[in-house]
Amino acid sequence: MNEYTDYVLGVYLLATGVFGGLALWWWRRIRWLQKRLHAEGRSLS
Amino acid sequence: MKWLEKIQLPLGLLTLVALAVGVWLVMTAPADYQQGDAVRILYVHVPSAKMSLLSYLFLTIVSALFLWRRSETLDILAEASVAVGAAFTLVTLASGSIWGKPMWGAWWAWDARLTSMLVLLILLMGLMALRNALEDPLKAARATAVLAIIGAVDLPIIHYSVVWWRTLHQPPSFAGPAKQAITGDLLPPLLAMSVAFVLLGGYLLVLKSREVAARRQWEALETERLEQGHE
Numbered sequence: 648m649n650e651y652t653d654y655v656l657g658v659y660l661l662a663t664g665v666f667g668g669l670a671l672w673w674w675r676r677i678r679w680l681q682k683r684l685h686a687e688g689r690s691l692s
Numbered sequence: 693m694k695w696l697e698k699i700q701l702p703l704g705l706l707t708l709v710a711l712a713v714g715v716w717l718v719m720t721a722p723a724d725y726q727q728g729d730a731v732r733i734l735y736v737h738v739p740s741a742k743m744s745l746l747s748y749l750f751l752t753i754v755s756a757l758f759l760w761r762r763s764e765t766l767d768i769l770a771e772a773s774v775a776v777g778a779a780f781t782l783v784t785l786a787s788g789s790i791w792g793k794p795m796w797g798a799w800w801a802w803d804a805r806l807t808s809m810l811v812l813l814i815l816l817m818g819l820m821a822l823r824n825a826l827e828d829p830l831k832a833a834r835a836t837a838v839l840a841i842i843g844a845v846d847l848p849i850i851h852y853s854v855v856w857w858r859t860l861h862q863p864p865s866f867a868g869p870a871k872q873a874i875t876g877d878l879l880p881p882l883l884a885m886s887v888a889f890v891l892l893g894g895y896l897l898v899l900k901s902r903e904v905a906a907r908r909q910w911e912a913l914e915t916e917r918l919e920q921g922h923e
Contacts, residue, residue: 650728651794658733658787659715662740665783666892669775673899680906687913691906692693 693765693905696898707895710888717881724878730794735881737787739889740780744812745847747777747893752844755837767833768908770840771823772900776893778816785809796860804853805861808846815843829908 681691714735724731751773758766788806789799800806819836826832854863 650723651730651733654790654794655729655732658736658790661786661790662736662783665779666896669779670896670899673896673903676903677899677906680903680910684906684910684913689909689913691697691902692909 693768693902696902696905700895700898700902703891703895703898707888707891710884710891714881714885714888717884721881722877727795730791731878733787733791735885737784737791738882739886740787741784741809742886743780743889743893744777744784744809745850746890747773747780747897748812748816748844748847750897751777751840752847755840758833758837759841764908767837768901768904769897770833770837771904772897774816774819774823774836774840775900776896778813778820779896780889780893781809781813781816785813801860803860804857805850805859808850808853812843812846812850815839815846819843 677691684691718732718735721732721735723729751770754766754769754773757763758770785806788809792801793799819840822839823832823836826835853859854861
C-alpha cells in the first residue's frame with residue numbers, strides 16, 4: 648500500500664476509534680452502573 | 693434483559709474474529725485498476741452504509757412494535773439502535789468524504805445519496821434530542837417511536853437515490869443495475885467486512901441496550917429514593 652495510504656489509514660483509524668471507543672465507553676458504563684446498583688443491594692435485571 | 697448478558701461475550705469474540713478475517717482479506721486484496729489502494733476505504737464505507745440502513749430498519753420495526761405492545765424492552769432496543777445507527781451513519785459519511793477527496797477531488801458534494809445520508813444522521817440526532825427533551829419517559833418513548841416511523845421515509849430515498857437521480861455517487865455496490873457492481877477479487881473482502889459489520893452492529897446494540905437498561909434501573913432507584921425523602 649503506497650497510493651493514498653494516508654486516506655486509507657485515516658478511515659481505518661477513524662472506524663476503530665468510533666466503534667472501539669463506543670464499545671469501551673458503554674462497557675465501562677455498564678460496569679459502573681452495575682457496581683452502584685450492587686452497592687444498593689440491587690442487581691441488573 | 694439477562695439474555696443480552698449471556699450473548700455479549702460470545703458475540704464480542706465472534707465479532708473480533710470476523711473483523712480480523714475481514715481486515716486480513718482487505719490487506720491482501722489487490723488494488724483496484726482505477727482507484728488504486730483507495731478502494732480499501734470502500735471495505736469500511738459500504739458495510740457501514742449497509743449497517744446504517746439496517747439499524748434504522750430495526751429501529752422502525754421495534755418502534756412500531758413498541759406502539760403496539762408498549763413493552764419497555766422494545767423501547768430500550770429502540771433507544772440503543774438510534775445510538776448504534778448514528779455511529780454507523782457518522783462513519784459512513786466520514787469515510788465517504790475521505791474517499792471522495794482523492795477520487796472526486798472534493799470532500800463533499802450536495803449529491804442525492806450524500807444529502808439523504810446526512811438527513812439520516814440529522815434525524816438520528818433529532819431522535820436523541822427529542823428523547824432527552826421530554827421528561828415523561830412514556831411520552832418520550834411514544835414521541836420518538838412516532839418520529840422514527842415517519843423518518844423511515846428516508847430509507848427508500850437513500851437506497852434508490854442513485855437510481856432515481858443523476859448522482860456523482862456510483863450505483864449500488866452489490867448487483868448494480870448497469871453491471872457496475874463489485875465483483876472478482878474485490879468481492880471477498882467486501883463480503884467478509886459486511887458480515888463482520890453486521891456482527892459488530894449486533895454487539896454494539898447488545899452493549900448499548902444493557903447500558904440503557906442499567907441506567908434506567910439506576911434512575912428509577914434514585915427517583916424512588918427522592919420520593920421516600922419527601923415523605
